[in-house]
Amino acid sequence: MSRDDEPTPTPEWPELAEFKQQFRQFVAERDWAQFHSPKNLAMALAGEAGELLELFQWLTQDESRNLPEDAKQAVAHEIADIQIYLAAISDRLGVDIGPAVAEKMKLNAEKYPADLARGNALKYSKLK
Numbered sequence: 061m062s063r064d065d066e067p068t069p070t071p072e073w074p075e076l077a078e079f080k081q082q083f084r085q086f087v088a089e090r091d092w093a094q095f096h097s098p099k100n101l102a103m104a105l106a107g108e109a110g111e112l113l114e115l116f117q118w119l120t121q122d123e124s125r126n127l128p129e130d131a132k133q134a135v136a137h138e139i140a141d142i143q144i145y146l147a148a149i150s151d152r153l154g155v156d157i158g159p160a161v162a163e164k165m166k167l168n169a170e171k172y173p174a175d176l177a178r179g180n181a182l183k184y185s186k187l188k
């Protein structure tokens with residue numbers, strides 16, 4: 061494993077740190093780290109997001125809110141796949157997900173002030 065393949069440890073909530081360790085072991089046992097560049101992981105993430113989207117394709121709004129149990133399980137599996145790739149990318153790049161989310165939420169609050177964005181789906185550049 062080259063230096064670039066070494067995961068960068070970051071302080072996170074305990075469950076995510078444990079999950080990342082499990083994923084590192086899973087990858088190491090299969091000698092897959094060589095394929096897990098940030099680019100490849102991002103491409104895999106996009107594929108998994110497409111699989112999640114496919115589960116909702118052609119459903120009505122109401123149907124998408126009231127999935128049968130087997131469909132919910134399929135959605136849960138795709139969400140798990142997406143989380144796996146998000147965690148793997150953050151691990152490779154040394155991004156601490158908790159602070160990154162907190163920072164992004166702050167930026168979103170600035171872009172979408174509640175008094176301007178409430179009740180509509182306009183892009184921030186269209187809010188006045």
